[in-house]
Amino acid sequence: MPELPEVETTRRGIEPHLVSRTIVSVDIRNHNFRWPIPSDLEATLPGLQVRAVNRRAKYLLVDCGAGNLIIHLGMSGSLRFLPGNTAQEPPQKHDHVELRFDCGGILRLRDPRRFGAVLWDAGPIEQNQLFVHLGPEPLTDAFSAQGLYERSRGLRAPIKAFVMDQRMVVGVGNIYANEALFHAGIRPQTAAGRIALGRYTKLVSATKEVLRLAINAGGSSLRDFVQTDGKPGYFQQQYWVYGRTGQACRACDATIRQIKQANRSTFYCPRCQR
């Protein structure tokens, strides 16, 4: 489920419950994720106090002072915090990892497809091999039209693949790439290297806007998020093109088209996007 807005919503949901709490135990029921979950987490984490919950790209970083617990939700991952003062339901089939805290609360990771990751890094996180090649955060000034323009010169890859490339900008997945290109009026098949600076300016602001709106929508369900199985974001979101094949464009009434790019579904309006 997660693109950047969902990961950020998750971060905001769990942070207040974790900060300044001490981990008392770790339970890993299935180690077989994208990479094996290190077994020694069950020994190294207990006793550590959480200082902050940060996010870089789609990675959640639980800062424990001595290092960072890195969590990636993959395609199907979700996190829930179960407070200690309530009856706690037993773990379900795909609840693979649990952290128990001194307050009695439990952080529970569910991930049916296990494309996600749980890792530990005791060093400076920006030097981790997963992080060194990451592009700028989309909601900062480091994500700029000028940067995209320069890095795209000479490239023949379609613009959609280009904006989804985490080296160019992080956090833009399939849904929001489609939506941002619609708002920028750019056809997804267009070669990245043939797009002018002015159109990149539109694309950058559209991307920021789409992500901001999605985070706000997720934030509105934050209250429920912690207690329920509620998966915020996608359900309440109204898309302009994503998943709307054959339906009328909300802007011009033309019929939304669907194609395949790099084995991912692409949706666009043939009239609004040129």
Added chain:
DNA sequence: CCGACAACCTGTGAGC
């Protein structure tokens, strides 16, 4: 370096 593609794994919904 570039770009296309398979692979990882399970659940769900459509169609027969």
Added chain:
DNA sequence: TGCTCACAGGTTGTCG
């Protein structure tokens, strides 16, 4: 009702 197939929010690794 039950089977099969296509497809799903991400990322890495390989190959030409």
